[in-house]
Amino acid sequence: MIRKIAVTFFIITCINQSFQNEIKIYGPGLEPQKIVMPARYFFVNFTSFNEKYSPYLANDFAVEIEGNSIKNAHCRIWVNKLDRKDGTFIVRYKVYDTCLDLKISLYYKSKHIIGSPFKFNGPIQPDQCDCPHNNFDTWLKEYGCPTTYEQIDNDLIRYEDLDMNFQIEKIIKHYSKPESTSLCHYVVKDNLIYRKCYGKHVGFNMFSDNILLFLTRKVSLPDMELVINLGDWPLVHKTAQPLPIFSWCGSDDTIDILMPTYDITESTLENMGRVTLDILSVQGNIALNWSERYDKAIWRGRDSRLERLKLIDIARANPDLVNASLTNFFFFRDKEAEYGPKQPHISFFKFFDVSIIEIKT
Template identity: 30%
Template sequence: MKQLYISFTFTILFSFYFALIQATNNQCPLSTDTNCAEKHENKYSKETNNIDTIYLNEYKKANQAHQPNNKTGCQFYTDVIDNDLEPFRDGITSQMINNVKTRGTKYQIINGRLYRDKDCMFPARCSGIEYFLLKLVKKLPDLELVVNTRDWPQIYRQHGVFGPIFSFSKTKDYNDIMYPAWAFWEGGPAIGLYPKGIGKWNDHRISIAKVANSTPWDNKLNVAFFRGSRTNSERDPLVLLSRENPDLVNAHYTKNQAWKSDADTLHALPASEVSFTDHCQYKYLFNFRGVAASFRFKHILLCKSLVFHVGDEWLEFFYRNLKPWVHYIPVKANANQETIRSLITFVQNNDVLAKTIAENGFSFIWNHLTIKDVICYWRNLLRKYAKLLKYQPKLDENLIEIM
């Protein structure tokens, strides 16, 4: 028994000694051995340089391949409209409208007047849509359409083309026809800073651009920034990275209508909301999807700050003309903390590149996403859509007139 105890003790001591030797071999001694320190520093520098090279190559490749859309005015987004209407190239019948009428709000334009279902699931959203329709109603042929005011698209591509429905956002898996969201006028998310809901795009556009133009790039805070509710877990790595490294990232969760406890903010007190204009004091801004596409994206692109756009699945009508590494830097939806850290470090080390992308993003939104552009999009979309109707719409007596 005594021999067994001695043998066991020896084994433990030997294992401890071996582990200590290994640890010592992997560390620099507490001396002036600069060769050792340089060797370890070079190891991590090489690793960083490799990642930076990958990102630089992505930037160069994207910008070399980028062919700017040379269309002007109302023709700028015609490719998006044509692509969305392609599934209905053989025409739209009245039966197809009947197939989808329960999935949204039915509208008709008859003899230059606008009509709608009596009930609208989200009245403010319908008002935001009707603002644009009423501006165009005298210039459009008779037509009828079904508009989805929910966040989620309705016509799954694999189920076939059984009817057209208009949605503000979708993924490539849906046949919904995209339209400019109601929030360009009213009905956007209601938060403390915007209790009536985010809307009046032209007002936001002017106020954000004014701050952006008066905030020089070199005066912006050299950290990444995010404020928003915990709509989904894709946002967690950035918030957790902020807690570990607040000098690199300032990202915190705010309350939303579904907030019940600090579990909904990753066990931290909810942060205060931050206005769109106050986002502009930071060099780097993060955009995440919400339930569908984010209403934040177009606003923060106007800050002349570099935008990290997380995930590429969800679209609004103007997204396809925004190019990764040209107008924003793409981030995978499942990116972990280290990937996010490496991207932020990369742009901090490549300031001219970051500023160039930031200015490209601003220029796109400022030049191609005005209220006039939104009205043009609606007009072109509905004119092309009306040509696909294989029947002459007649006034539905169950609808009410919108004036």
């Protein structure tokens, strides 16, 4: 009997060990001594042996992250586990102190996953640190960034070997319209940022300021100049003289240099901070599996452009394809009787109940 129990225990142990060997753990949060992010994160993938997702998996999987700091006996660390409901998890954590060391412990059914605990020698810097890496290329490589993107190459190819002083003069002459257009001219010199803005409404420069300031605290940027359009609409029409203006959006009719929207950059910089709607948190708050979602485009927004009223017409003509409503009337109040009544806002996460497209402005 003792022999049978021992053999059974050995078999169960081997099976459990085999399962644990198949758990995949990867992501930039496993190199905290090199990679400093607003919120470090990594992925844990159980799908190799959990083919069918079970909500009990979230209870079986546990995470502990701890370390020691200079100021306190323990580092201040906030840990967040996001269940993607497909057998994979995102583990993200925010470090508030400089840690002398760090230990990440991952458990499945109260036992360490193979490789756990992961131990790192410090210093592990908090995201607020002013700790620029002195080599830009090495920094990109350590963060796992590609050397370039096709979109960037396509946007910049027409702007090689420019005299920026001359370009700035032309941009200001053609596009500095204080009542309707706002621009900021940035100069990065010796990893310090200088700017001059043009226009009446320049408050959105806080978004471009924040991303540039964050980067200069993490890496020594090369000297550069750039002009950023602070408006929501691209400026440089493809039939006009090409001028190097960065914008948050583009179109088939314009050739502005595209960059991520301020919503994306702010939610990244404030990840696990004052912003709760970010690329990672969305993945952990989706209610429906892909097979349960319905095939319909969904949109909510205010009446800031005539095209939005046209979208309401399209939705009413095609209710099986588009669910679109206005949440407020400001620019076209005389049209409220025709395009209303205005509808309440819905949770951002509800936009992911559809499988075709999610739009929110």
